[in-house]
Amino acid sequence: MISLPELSAALRSGALSPVEHVRDTCERLAADTHNAVVLLDTDRALADAAARADELARGEWRGPLHGVAVGVKDLFDVAGLPTRAGSDVLADAPPATVDAAAVTRLRAAGAVVVAKLHTHEFAYGPTGDVSASGPARNPHDPTRITGGSSSGSAATVAAGHLALTLGTDTGASVRTPAALCGVVGLKPAYGRLPVEGAFPLSETCDHVGLLTADVDGAALAWDALTGTGTPAVTTRVGVLVDDYWRAVDPALTAAVDAAVARLRADGVAVVEIRTPMIDELAAAYPVIVGAEAYATHARWFEDRPEAYQPATRVRLEPNRDLPAHVYVEALRTRRRLVAEFRAAVDGVDALVLPTTRLRATPIGQEDVDGVAVRPALLALTLPFNLTGWPAVSVPGTTEGLPAGVQVVGVALDERGVLALAARLA
Amino acid sequence: MISLPELSAALRSGALSPVEHVRDTCERLAADTHNAVVLLDTDRALADAAARADELARGEWRGPLHGVAVGVKDLFDVAGLPTRAGSDVLADAPPATVDAAAVTRLRAAGAVVVAKLHTHEFAYGPTGDVSASGPARNPHDPTRITGGSSSGSAATVAAGHLALTLGTDTGASVRTPAALCGVVGLKPAYGRLPVEGAFPLSETCDHVGLLTADVDGAALAWDALTGTGTPAVTTRVGVLVDDYWRAVDPALTAAVDAAVARLRADGVAVVEIRTPMIDELAAAYPVIVGAEAYATHARWFEDRPEAYQPATRVRLEPNRDLPAHVYVEALRTRRRLVAEFRAAVDGVDALVLPTTRLRATPIGQEDVDGVAVRPALLALTLPFNLTGWPAVSVPGTTEGLPAGVQVVGVALDERGVLALAARLA
Structure with missing residues (x-):
């Protein structure tokens, strides 16, 4: 796996150029065997890498993510690319016109977005094997699940393709694939990273999070994205x-x-x-997420339920008639x-x-x-x-x-x- | 009508004693002809007035509400008294054991709670003529409504019985009865006065508010309850x-x-x-309040719908099957x-x-x-x-x-x- 602090240092020192790093990353992602990548944006990524390299040549350094290739779950809007959320429902989605807020932050910090990554359909599941593009495969054993829903975000870090990826976590979706793939997954406190431009599952439970190979990498990325300081000591x-x-x-x-x-x-x-x-607290979870998810999908689900994967359909359906007072x-x-x-x-x-x-x-x-x-x-x-x-x-x-x-x-x-x-x- | 600043000054100077004021107020409320009072707590009020008088005699003054007789809508818990919310559903409600938070604040500021006042059943209506105890009557014309749901809170101020009352406002319920009865009704910003211990109608719309005879009285009461300072100038x-x-x-x-x-x-x-x-914003209102109100009433409503006033039943009923995703x-x-x-x-x-x-x-x-x-x-x-x-x-x-x-x-x-x-x- 790629340690983000080491990669960052190599890019800063010039031992590795952003263009070389991004080209190499795109080649690795193109050859990925875990069904972890849904869209590879090599041309734009190489152009961005060249721009970051020019900045470095002028002595401009945006911080520790400068020139770092990153991938984002295909739930985040990336300008110029469609957001398909792992679903045939969005097979014909037009390219997004604006980056999701978290993607904007990544780019401002110098990161180069190279790919959109596999997600459990609409992020509505913790396994990562329900998606229009088929199941993601665990780098530790390709017959096994990655966990989800940020399946590709975990698998690409575990496979050593990327040092940092962006995911979302509504009930498990950063931490569980991180756990199953043997990487680090951080779900920040609610609202700490912006959800704007990420396809919603549940507005009261959705969190944007990060996946890295090691804890130091997560801390470095967190600081770069939020400007936060020194940690308290635990006793x-x-x-x-x-x-x-x-x-x-x-x-x-x-x-x-x-x-x-x-x-x-x-x-x-x-x-x-x-x-x-x-037990009673946990029992409130499927009601809350079910109601909020169905509200997003109601029109599509009523118009063409067959466009959803069967497993997703089964989860959405009972929420159609859930009474408001129960929610x-x-x-x-x-x-x-x-x-x-x-x-x-x-x-x-x-x-x-x-x-x-x-x-x-x-x-x-x-x-x-x-x-x-x-x-x-x-x-x-x-x-x-x-x-x-x-x-x-x-x-x-x-x-x-x-x-x-x-x-x-x-x-x-x-x-x-x-x-x-x-x-x- | 009673001007709160004048009453407050008279109590402070000793021109009027709290006991005399509270006794007189209780007599007026007992003789009220507007169906505005649902419970008069004369004994407790006189004891509290005596305690406030003793404090004054010792030179202790709690602020401008010291010794002022106040009434609260029968939606607020007052320790020792039942909260019936204008409904036969709560005909057998036991006495509350703890004051509502806003009542606690009134008492801490020196006010003497003398009565619980008429409310539209469960605060679910702006007219004030739907209640287990019959309609409240407008002091300006007793054949007309007071407006609601803080019907008694407005009528007792308009009738000159009280200088200050507490109400709640979910869509109109302080301002509309104030308007129809010719008094001042303040709905603070959401969350500024505590709702704990007030029977809920809609947790996302409920506000606790104040009614007084004049604007200066509202400002004086607001400052006494919240400690807020000087106003900005409007241009x-x-x-x-x-x-x-x-x-x-x-x-x-x-x-x-x-x-x-x-x-x-x-x-x-x-x-x-x-x-x-x-128009679209306003259309969201009945859905939101309907869902939240039904959630509170679901069990009672299913067990004994006949205990509700017909007009309330008609408003609650359609929310039973409102889908969560619509809310x-x-x-x-x-x-x-x-x-x-x-x-x-x-x-x-x-x-x-x-x-x-x-x-x-x-x-x-x-x-x-x-x-x-x-x-x-x-x-x-x-x-x-x-x-x-x-x-x-x-x-x-x-x-x-x-x-x-x-x-x-x-x-x-x-x-x-x-x-x-x-x-x-």
Whole structure:
């Protein structure tokens, strides 16, 4: 994989030119075997790289992303390219005229957008195997899923094609593919990166996030995009002990236990926390996202349901007749139980837990040994879309398939969460 | 009517004792002929008055509300009294155990809560003639409505019983009864006074507000409850010229014209503003409030619909099957069109317009000369529940029945709005 800090330093020093780097990246992406790339914009990317190279030659440096090739999930508008969101519904979408706000920020920071990446159809699923272009494939085992919905954003980093990609996370969609592909995925606090120009799934749960090979890369990209400063120091973390939070795959439990042991050895206090409200809080999630997603799709779905992948159709359909008062009640439940959740974790800086209950499962398989895959890939991440707290998934120590360890900020901001995550490895 | 600043001064100087004032107020309220009072708490009020008197004797003064008798709409919890919200559904409600947050603030400021006041059933209507205890009656003509839903809060001020009352305003409910009863009604900006402990109608539109006899009284009460300071000076107001904003009753148009002429003479620039989005924005209102209201009532409504007044039942019922995606879309429309509305009024400090399209209509009459009463009493106020901007209704110059002139803050806060309203008279 490509370490963003190392790549950034090479570009800055001149050891690597932006044009050479971008050309090489485009070649790698063109040869990708994980079905991770949906659109490669080589011409524009090479022109942008040349412009960044000219700036460097004049001594102008935009910061650590200067000249760095990046890919964005095909949910973000990129001017001149269509946004298809993994769906045949948008097969004939015209080119976007304006960049999404997060893409604008990437470019302003010097990054070169080279490709649009595979997404689970309309970002409505955590597996990455439901898309108009077929399933994305996990670089650790191409018969297995990448996780989703930012499937291509995780796979291209894991495959060593890109040092930085942009994703979105409504319930799992940055952290889960990061976990399953063995990369770092940061979901910032709600609203911290702009969602404008990213195709919406759920306006009250959507977050824009970043994927990188390592934690230092995520911190570098975060600072470059937001100008944020020094992290707070963590002295006290919580582990969640109710059944809800338990992983199914023992490798995940082992990875979290190892991470927590490392923090303890490092002098961090570890406290056990009970969250009796978690089942009821989690039950509000599909109601909220379902109602908001259906509102976006209502017209298309009624006009041509057959344009959706069957798995997406099955998820959208029950929301057609969901009563408004049930949705309003779910929002009230969310506010009430998020307050209870916050009270339950009061006093710790952060939480450490598995990102998922299973590691990458075989493509197309809906359950594994009686465990339903979809909820197993959503349950441990979605609570932090409801709370809006910053959370990162980092690769845990494990044999074989990657296991994601999740660090969630309670008192910490994104930089604090990343600083804590850096201490786990 | 009782001027709050004069009453406050008399209480402070000792010219009037709190006990004497509260006793006299309770006697007046007991003899009220407008069906404005639903619960009179004389014993507790006299004990509180005695406590306030003792404080004064010790030289302790809590501020301008010290010892002032106040009434609150029977939508606010008052510890020890049931909250019935004008409904047989709550006929057996137990006494509240905790004061509503706004009531706590009133008491902390020295006010003495003497009574709970008539409300349109569950605050779901702008007329004030739909309630378990029958219609409230307008002090200017007891055969006519008070307006609602803060019917008793307006009528008791207009009748000269109280100098200050608390109401709520979800679409009209402080400003419209103030307008129809010829008193001042302030709806602060969204969230400025706390809604906790007030029975909800619509969490995204509910505002707590104040009613007084005069603008100075509203300013004095506002400062006492919020500690806010000096108002900005207004130099530029807007008048809204699309058909939507036109009053039906020419007395209302005349009252606004007179107010605007006074401002012009006073050196204020007046600009005409077009708001082409207003019909679509207003159409989102019943969807939003309907969904949120039904969510609160769902269980009761399904168990015993007959406990509701027929007029309330008719309004709640269609929301049972309202689809969630239609509500979500209404919220999106609201956000988009509020932004357009804000852009349309950019550059003015405030708007001046009628509060209602009709003056007080006969009790029980649903339309007057072919004009439907309910929308005529809601249309000009509800846009500012959707925007959340501060707005006040003040009595305009008129013959006969009162006509309300509404001042809405665009760049102004509540104190600015009140200062501008003071210049209209």
